[in-house]
Amino acid sequence: MRFSVKTGAPLLALALALSACGTSGGDDEEASSGGGEAGTCEDVAIGYFGALTGAAANLGINIRNGVQLAVDQFNEENADCQVSLEEYDSAGDPNQATGLATQAIGDDSVIGIVGPAFSGESDTAGPIFAEGGLPTISASATNPDLSQNGWDTFHRVLGNDASQGPAAATYIADVIKSEKVFVVDDASAYGAGLAEIVEESAGDAVVGTDTIQTGQTDFSATVTAIRSSGADSVFFGGYYAEAGLLVQQMRAAGVEATFVVADGVKDPGFIEAAGDAAEGTIITCPCLPPEEEQEFYAAFEEAFGAAPATYSAEAFDAANVMLEGILEGNTDRESLLEWINDYSGEGITKTITFDEDGEPENISVWAYKVENGEIVADQEIETN
Structure with a gap:
């Protein structure tokens, strides 16, 4: 890619x-x-x-x-x-x-x-x-x-996430230049499935994984695991409410790893939940x-x-x-x-x-970034 x-x-x-x-x-x-x-x-x-x-x-x-x-x-x-x-x-x-x-x-x-x-x-x-x-x-x-x-x-x-997941992993490796990735998911069909694909795509760069639950608000155990792993990037598969609290608690604990999320977090609600901790977050999305x-x-x-x-x-x-x-x-x-x-x-x-399975024949994946409290387009990730 x-x-x-x-x-x-x-x-x-x-x-x-x-x-x-x-x-x-x-x-x-x-x-x-x-x-x-x-x-x-x-x-x-x-x-x-x-x-x-x-x-x-x-x-x-x-x-x-x-x-x-x-x-x-x-x-x-x-x-x-x-x-x-x-x-x-x-x-x-x-x-x-x-x-x-x-x-x-x-x-x-x-x-x-x-x-x-x-x-x-x-x-x-x-x-x-x-x-x-x-x-x-x-x-x-x-x-x-x-x-x-x-x-x-x-x-x-x-x-689908068979394109978004590998694109996120490639962005983590080629743009962020991350060598140690920690993968977290929220146990939902969406979040867990996407996180698994990112984990597989990132391969040996993955230094740890953890699962949280939707509705959870205390992520201290996960943050401790991330900090202990020495990860320089964290991928989270899930939705914006939990993502905002997770990155906020990461930053409060001194974890500076780049926070990477996907389309379920691409919403102003993430910034509202995370506050200043949202700055610099990378968001992937198969959306224009x-x-x-x-x-x-x-x-x-x-x-x-x-x-x-x-x-x-x-x-x-x-x-x-x-x-x-x-x-x-x-x-x-x-x-x-x-x-x-x-x-x-x-x-x-x-x-x-649509193909015979109902999938679109034309797809694109974009990377977005949180800058100055706004979600802005960063670059399109070529998937071919």
């Missing part, structure tokens, strides 16, 4: 030119052969599935707002085809996912889901969505195993910096009074894949699933095409 600073991404139209047929996954006749007439729809909804409350709610709200913007723009442009948005707030808890997924498949008007947002809830809800034939596109769930369950309904628009797409950035800021954040743009793309299919007449789950499986079109984050 090599590292390079990405100098710019192509600026696309804000919406996906939904009235055009050229970006569909099949020919015009096939695209209009679903449950409704192309250009019209009635009693059709897509859903957002993920956290709107709970410790990692910020990440879910980012995604929900990206979906909401796509739906609002679609409805403004298509008077004869109004699509509603249903919200399924999981609080990021896999234990709540079963009931919510059952609720979603029981609502016949819901023909597609953007989500689930997190890997743990995706693992729980995935078989239910598959049984109900309800297509999903996640903008954020990155555990590699999710696409290996044989769920025809599963898709995601971002690279939102400011790369200036029209989307401006529209999002106008709609929500805040800049788009982690996975807002990916959620916007995921929703627009479904909305384009709906406009082409795919107004039931079966035909919309066929549309998504065969889809090829331009999003604002990438050209979107």
